[in-house]
Amino acid sequence: MESLPGINDASSNQEVVNGDDEIHDLSLKKGDEWKIGVSSDNKLIVKIIHGIAEIFGTELANNKDYVFQNFKFSIFAVEDVELQWRCMELVGTNLSVQENITAKYIYNLHFALEKLRAASFDGPKIMIVGNSNTGKTSLTRTLCSYAIKYKTYQPLFVNLNPAEGIFTVPGAISATPVSDILDPQSSRWGQSMTSGATELHSKQPLVKNFGLEYIRENRELYKVVISQLAEVAMNRMQNDALVHRSGCIINTPPLEDLDDDLSELLVSFNQFKVNYIIYLGEETDENFSKIKKMFPESFLANILRIPKLSGIIPTDDIYKRSLQRSSIREYFYGTYNSVLSPYTIGVDFDDLTVWKPKNMIEDQENMEQSSPSKYTSVEINASNLQHSLVSLTYADRKENESAVQKAAILGYGLVTEVNEKRHKLRILLPVPGALPNKAMVLTSYRYLE
Numbered sequence: 445m446e447s448l449p450g451i452n453d454a455s456s457n458q459e460v461v462n463g464d465d466e467i468h469d470l471s472l473k474k475g476d477e478w479k480i481g482v483s484s485d486n487k488l489i490v491k492i493i494h495g496i497a498e499i500f501g502t503e504l505a506n507n508k509d510y511v512f513q514n515f516k517f518s519i520f521a522v523e524d525v526e527l528q529w530r531c532m533e534l535v536g537t538n539l540s541v542q543e544n545i546t547a548k549y550i551y552n553l554h555f556a557l558e559k560l561r562a563a564s565f566d567g568p569k570i571m572i573v574g575n576s577n578t579g580k581t582s583l584t585r586t587l588c589s590y591a592i593k594y595k596t597y598q599p600l601f602v603n604l605n606p607a608e609g610i611f612t613v614p615g616a617i618s619a620t621p622v623s624d625i626l627d628p629q630s631s632r633w634g635q636s637m638t639s640g641a642t643e644l645h646s647k648q649p650l651v652k653n654f655g656l657e658y659i660r661e662n663r664e665l666y667k668v669v670i671s672q673l674a675e676v677a678m679n680r681m682q683n684d685a686l687v688h689r690s691g692c693i694i695n696t697p698p699l700e701d702l703d704d705d706l707s708e709l710l711v712s713f714n715q716f717k718v719n720y721i722i723y724l725g726e727e728t729d730e731n732f733s734k735i736k737k738m739f740p741e742s743f744l745a746n747i748l749r750i751p752k753l754s755g756i757i758p759t760d761d762i763y764k765r766s767l768q769r770s771s772i773r774e775y776f777y778g779t780y781n782s783v784l785s786p787y788t789i790g791v792d793f794d795d796l797t798v799w800k801p802k803n804m805i806e807d808q809e810n811m812e813q814s815s816p817s818k819y820t821s822v823e824i825n826a827s828n829l830q831h832s833l834v835s836l837t838y839a840d841r842k843e844n845e846s847a848v849q850k851a852a853i854l855g856y857g858l859v860t861e862v863n864e865k866r867h868k869l870r871i872l873l874p875v876p877g878a879l880p881n882k883a884m885v886l887t888s889y890r891y892l893e
């Protein structure tokens with residue numbers, strides 16, 4: 445498996461633990477959580493011997509080895525738990541185990557949502573907001589997991605944070621009906637449908653491409669893309685009684701990433717017809733007051749606050765970037781447990797039309813001159829395209845920029861080689877076949893194997 449391109453050469457579980465073959469026992473008291481950060485160079489293997497333990501709301505089976513790599517997470521003891529673990533990186537006597545003091549808020553929220561689901565065919569649409577590192581993504585994930593745990597609900601999970609490639613690549617925003625268990629071992633929640641079989645039931649997301657790294661690089665485009673996603677997501681809900689009743693749970697970017705007036709939040713709120721906002725943080729937060737002022741008095745009772753989650757392990761840019769890389773790698777190559785087989789095709793420069801979203805920060809001049817939500821065309825050369833992630837749209841190659849921006853996307857490709865002498869490119873695609881005669885959009889993400 446080491447020879448597979450794109451999968452780094454960390455070896456099998458057995459080899460990794462050779463250096464420290466110790467199996468450690470750990471007891472967690474009911475209500476405790478073990479906070480863990482494991483790097484990409486190591487693996488942690490955990491086996492629950494006794495008791496019910498959860499990771500972001502997904503219960504772990506007893507006597508099964510779970511393998512974690514490049515992941516910050518916590519194992520929560522729903523009841524007293526005995527477990528065994530092995531890892532070169534963690535020190536047996538110095539583990540971070542503490543009481544999870546915010547679990548009760550999540551339970552209350554979940555039961556409130558259950559009541560709303562039972563009371564109406566039109567399920568609750570909730571949006572989770574807060575500053576960076578308050579637990580928005582973790583709360584969204586836990587609520588999705590709880591929703592499907594005991595009943596056959598299928599909540600629509602909406603990710604409006606383009607920096608997180610959950611069920612898709614970074615740069616995209618997505619809406620995914622969650623119908624089956626989420627993978628507790630995956631920081632990206634599990635695999636999406638790219639090619640071939642996946643270990644767990646794969647999820648089929650509705651995806652819209654934003655394409656830039658930071659929302660501030662083109663806020664208008666971001667809002668347009670939210671509206672486009674909302675349109676297809678709402679359609680999906682209307683046409684599927686189960687998803688409709690289950691409602692939707694929306695994860696948003698950190699408030700620091702949004703405009704001063706939080707206008708992106710308002711667009712999301714209106715487009716997704718949100719009926720509850722959950723704020724993660726303190727009563728005294730400036731942003732909490734700001735949000736309350738954005739809505740009429742009649743809506744204030746629907747803005748709920750819960751404290752920042754106690755399990756939080758603050759993340760930095762390096763970790764976030766490593767997750768983005770893993771998410772691109774998994775999109776094309778799968779995981780150790782379900783390896784995918786991407787295809788490389790050769791294409792002539794003349795057979796391509798490539799656009800890219802305007803970056804308003806780099807290109808101040810354009811901001812004054814033209815509509816900010818437009819694309820610009822990209823000259824095909826190595827410096828623009830080498831190692832870049834591109835989205836393949838349904839728009840014909842000859843279509844104009846506005847049609848390309850509005851078009852649904854077929855999927856993503858990775859430009860692995862640009863040969864300027866021969867006028868040829870090599871593009872990695874998740875499925876076999878010729879390159880469709882469609883327009884492409886260059887994203888800001890690069891991936892070098």
Ligand SMILES: Nc1ncnc2c1ncn2[C@@H]1O[C@H](COP(=O)(O)OP(=O)(O)OP(=O)(O)O)[C@@H](O)[C@H]1O
Nearest residue numbers: 516517518576577578579580581582698755756757
């Ligand atoms: N029990 C827990 N609850 C919340 N977060 C946890 C927990 N255990 C570990 N974490 C980790 O804390 C980190 C921050 O959490 P999370 O990503 O949910 O915050 P966020 O508010 O969505 O962050 P950002 O605003 O940067 O997107 C993540 O790496 C997450 O995996």
